[in-house]
Amino acid sequence: MKRKYSVMAVATAAVVGGAMVAPMAAQAAIPSITIWVDAPRLPGAKLYAQIMKGKVNVKVELHGQADLLAKVQLFNRVKKGWPDVVFGPPNDVAVLKNPLINNALNLDKLLTPAEVKNFGNGNSWCKSSTGTYCVKNDLAQTVLWYDTKLFKEFGYTVPKTMEEFAAIGADIAKNRPGYSLGAVGDQGFYASFLWPSQCPLNQEKSATRVVINTASPKCTRVAKLLQPLVNSGVLDKRSYFDAGYIKDVGQAGKIVANIGPSWWGEFVLRPAGTFAIPAGRIATAPMPIWAGEKVNYSGEWGGGIYTVSPHSKYPRQALDFAIFMVSDKRNLVTVKNPDGSFGAPTFPAYTPGNALWKAKVSKDTYYASNPFPAMLAQSTKIFPGEKPVRYDSNGAWGAAFAPEILKNGDIQKAVDAYGAYVSNLAQQLGYEVTKS
C-alpha cells in the first residue's frame, strides 16, 4: 500500500515536473498507432510491432476485411476509436474518401517522391482527381494458370486468344469429361473474364456518374463465348471455394487451366487446405486476348489497400507501416505464416518489394517454370476503366450474380442481374447510371 502511494507520488511529481520542464517531456512521447489487418497480413503486422518497439508503439488488431466500413460509421458518431492504418479490400477507398465518411487521408503530401515513384502506376487505383487516398498492398492482376502435366498429357498448347481458350474447353467437354477450366460462381468471373473484356460494370466517370451497361458487346461476347463451357460443366457453376469443387475438382488435380489472380498459386493452388496441387506442375502464361483487341487486359481479384485515417495523430508513422508491408524483406520473404509457408502470398505493388518477391518466387521449385514473367507482363495491363465505387460492387457478385448462375447457369442473365443490382445500389447512393 505504502509503495503504491509512493509510486503515485512520484508519478504525480513527474507529471507536474514534466509540465514545468517541457523539453524533457518530448522524449517520453513515443508515437503510438493502431493497425487493423486481416489474417494473411497478421504475421507481418506482428513482426512490425516487434521491430518498432521503443520507437513506435504499434497495436495490432485482427479484423475481417469488411470491419472498417461497418465500424467507421460508429467511430464517426462517437468521434473516437478510428484505427490509424487499415488493410482493406480495394473498393473501400471510394467509400472511405466520401466526405460523409471521411476516413481516408489524402496521402499526396505524406508520400515522398521516391515512394510515389516506387508505387508507379501500381497505385493508380488509389488516385483520383483530388489526390491519393490509399496505397496498394498488392496487385491481383489475372494471368492464365495452367497444369503443365495435363497440358502435355492432353496435347494442349497455351492459349493466346480467348477463342483458343474456349476451344480447349470444347475439347475437354468432348474428350476429357470431369476436367475443368475453373469455376464461375463467384467474383472470380468478373476478374477473369468480364473485367479483362472491358465490360462496363463499375466505371465511375465522376463522383455523380457511373457507367453500367451489361448489354454492351464487351459484355455479351463473354456470355456468348463461355456459355457452352458452362453448359458442359467445363466451367463449373459453383464457387472456387465450394467444398465440393475443392474436393471433386481442385484436390483431384482436374483443373487443366484457369484464369486467376497473381495470388492464385501461393494462396489457392499450393496450400494443402485448398487445391494442394503437387509441385512441378503449375505454370503461368499471359492473359489470352479477346478478339479484335490490341491489349490482352487483366482484371483484378482483390489487391488490398492501406488507408490512413485523417484522425490519426501520427499519419506518417501509420503510412510507414504500409510501406514496410510492401517493401521489407522481413514481411515479403521471411516472415513465417501459421500454415508453415513464408512471406507474403501476394504480388507487391511497390517496385523494390516486388523485386524481393520476384527473387523468392522465381527460384521456387514448386512451379514448373518461373511464374513471375507473366505476372509482371500483366501487372501494367489491368484494364483501368473499372473503378472504386461508393457501393459494395464486390458483395453484389454474391448477392446477384452467383445465385442466378447457380440457378439457371445462364451467363448473360446472371450478368444482367448483377447490372440491375448495382444500378439500384448506385442510384441509391447518389450516382446517375448511364449506358456509356
Added chain:
Amino acid sequence: MAKTKHYRHRNGAMYLMLAPYLLLLFFFGLLPAIMGVLEVPKPSMTNANGGWDAFAIVVQDFRFMPAFKHVLGFMAIFVPLMIIFVIGMALMLDIKPSPWKKWLRMAYIVPASISGAVAVLVWYVILQPTLSPIKPILRFFGITEASQIWQTENLVYILVGMAFFAIAGNWILIQYGSLQSISSEILEAARVDGCSVFQLAIRIKLPLISKYIIYMSVLVFAGGLQIFVEPQLLNSGVYQGIANSWSFDQLSYNLAFTSGDFGGASALSILLLIPSLLGALLVIYRTDMFEGAQGHIKKKEIEVQAI
C-alpha cells in the same frame, strides 16, 4: 392516515423490485427506440436533405420487397411448424410418467445448444453433398451438387430448419412445464369421467395452456421477424452474398453499416417494431396471460359470495 402510509410503504417496495426491470427497459428498450425515432430525419447518403421521407425511401428500397417476401415465407412455415410441433411433443411428453422422460427432455435440448455460428457450420456440412453425413438421403432427392442447395430461394427452408432446431427444444420443455401446472385434480376428474388420452390432451390440457401457447406464438413471431444471425453468417460464408439483405434486420444493418444510412436503418427498425408491439398488446389485452393471480382471487371472492 395509517392506511395510506401502509400503502405508500408497499408501493415503495414494489417500485424497488421493479427498478432493475425499469432500468433495463429504459436503457435497452425505450432509449434506443427514442434515439431511433430522432435518427430517422437526419441527412444521410441516401436521404441527402434529411426528413421523415426516410420511411418512404426505405419502403421503396429495391431490397425491401424481396426481404419482405423472404421473411413472410419464412414465417409462414416457421411459426405454424413451431407451434404444432412443440405443442404436440410437449403433450406426448406429458402423457405418462416414465424414467425415460428426463433423458428425452435432455435430448430435446441438445439441438438447441447448436445455434448461431455453430449451427450454420453444422448445416453447411449436413447439406454439402460432398461432406454430408446424410449423403444417401440427399442423393435420394437427386441432390448431388452444392449448387442445387445453395440457392437464394432454398434459403427459406434451410433457415427454417436452422431456426427450428435451434429453439424448438427449449420451447418443448417450456410448454411441458406449463402442462405440469395443470392441477392434477382436474386431470383426475376428466379421467374419471372417461376421457381418453387424446381427448384429455385436446379438450382439457390444450385449453388450459392456451395462454402460454399464444405467448409462445407472439415470441416466436417476433423472433422470426427479426431473423438475422443465421442468414448474415451464411452470407459471409462460402457463398458470399447468397443472403445479402435477405431479412429485414439484415437490410437495416446493411443500410446503416454499408450505406451509412442510419436514418433509413432506424426507419426500418421502427417499422419492424410495430407488428411485434401489436403482438405484445394482443397478449396483454386479449388473453389473461398477465392476470393469473388476480383472476384467481376474483373467482374465489365470487365463490365466497356465493356461499
